[in-house]
Amino acid sequence: MTKKILCLLGIFLAIIIGTFLYCDTCCDSCSLMLDGSGTTATGPLYIKDEDGTFEYTSNDNFNFTHSDYEILTPVSYEVEDGVSKLFAYLGVYPSKIIDITGYYSSDETNNSAFPNLGFARAAALKNYLVSKGISSKQINIKGRLKDDLENKNGTLFGPLGFRVRTPSKLFLIKQEQDVKALRDKLKESPIILYFEPAQAKIDLTEKQRQEIADISVYLDKVDGAVCIITGHTDNTGGRATNMRLGQNRADFVKNYLIRNGIPPEKINATSEGPDSPIADNSTEDGRAENRRTVITIN
Numbered sequence: 535m536t537k538k539i540l541c542l543l544g545i546f547l548a549i550i551i552g553t554f555l556y557c558d559t560c561c562d563s564c565s566l567m568l569d570g571s572g573t574t575a576t577g578p579l580y581i582k583d584e585d586g587t588f589e590y591t592s593n594d595n596f597n598f599t600h601s602d603y604e605i606l607t608p609v610s611y612e613v614e615d616g617v618s619k620l621f622a623y624l625g626v627y628p629s630k631i632i633d634i635t636g637y638y639s640s641d642e643t644n645n646s647a648f649p650n651l652g653f654a655r656a657a658a659l660k661n662y663l664v665s666k667g668i669s670s671k672q673i674n675i676k677g678r679l680k681d682d683l684e685n686k687n688g689t690l691f692g693p694l695g696f697r698v699r700t701p702s703k704l705f706l707i708k709q710e711q712d713v714k715a716l717r718d719k720l721k722e723s724p725i726i727l728y729f730e731p732a733q734a735k736i737d738l739t740e741k742q743r744q745e746i747a748d749i750s751v752y753l754d755k756v757d758g759a760v761c762i763i764t765g766h767t768d769n770t771g772g773r774a775t776n777m778r779l780g781q782n783r784a785d786f787v788k789n790y791l792i793r794n795g796i797p798p799e800k801i802n803a804t805s806e807g808p809d810s811p812i813a814d815n816s817t818e819d820g821r822a823e824n825r826r827t828v829i830t831i832n
Contacts, residue, residue: 583698590616595692601642603654635695637680647794652677657795670754724830768821769808780805
């Protein structure tokens with residue numbers, strides 16, 4: 535009887551050990567992590583329409599360097615093939631939309647103009663999809679904190695989530711209302727950046743980062759929308775010199791936004807030099823207030 539029990543225990547232990555070794559060996563290829571909405575969180579590329587009419591998987595993905603938001607190149611053939619199939623699918627079903635979630639970890643440094651690196655990564659992918667023919671109107675983006683990203687030697691593998699779906703009428707109505715609210719807010723309260731002489735870096739507040747994200751979304755959703763950047767100066771020196779200085783500052787901000795994924799064709803940079811002061815140029819504080827660059831929309 536004892537021998538029989540020992541034999542059964544041996545078989546049982548063999549099954550447990552074998553299962554553990556199988557999972558441990560295969561976890562790299564089988565760890566398709568999903569977030570609560572059913573979108574790929576990290577690792578292999580997985581794009582699926584929630585109604586089941588489209589699905590694409592690849593062991594490759596869009597990858598990023600730690601603390602960076604630019605897609606690492608070259609993008610693999612399998613990933614490009616998936617994007618081509620997604621483009622064809624959306625051509626057949628133009629009412630579909632794509633939700634992209636970009637992920638970031640708390641140990642990363644956000645060097646983008648956006649509220650977080652997740653949003654910046656989603657924006658970079660959005661621009662990539664637009665370059666492949668997909669309309670920005672069909673793409674919604676957001677960022678989310680996730681501290682278990684797959685990081686190998688400083689490379690993050692697929693810190694993105696995808697969801698393809700048919701939006702409800704209620705969603706479309708709310709989206710239209712949100713876009714109108716964004717327009718009103720950006721027109722009433724433009725972003726104002728102040729420049730010190732020889733300043734070579736832009737430091738944004740958290741509020742301004744969110745406003746840059748709002749501008750990005752607005753430009754994606756509205757035909758003919760343009761981001762207008764206007765450089766202003768104090769009245770120290772000649773007008774022609776100040777007009778050039780205002781233009782240089784506006785161009786500096788324009789290039790900064792372009793590096794952060796705002797399409798150059800949707801940005802108009804201009805200068806008003808000393809012609810539109812908002813404070814008294816006879817005081818140092820007033821001159822500092824007049825040395826500004828204003829970012830708004832048309």
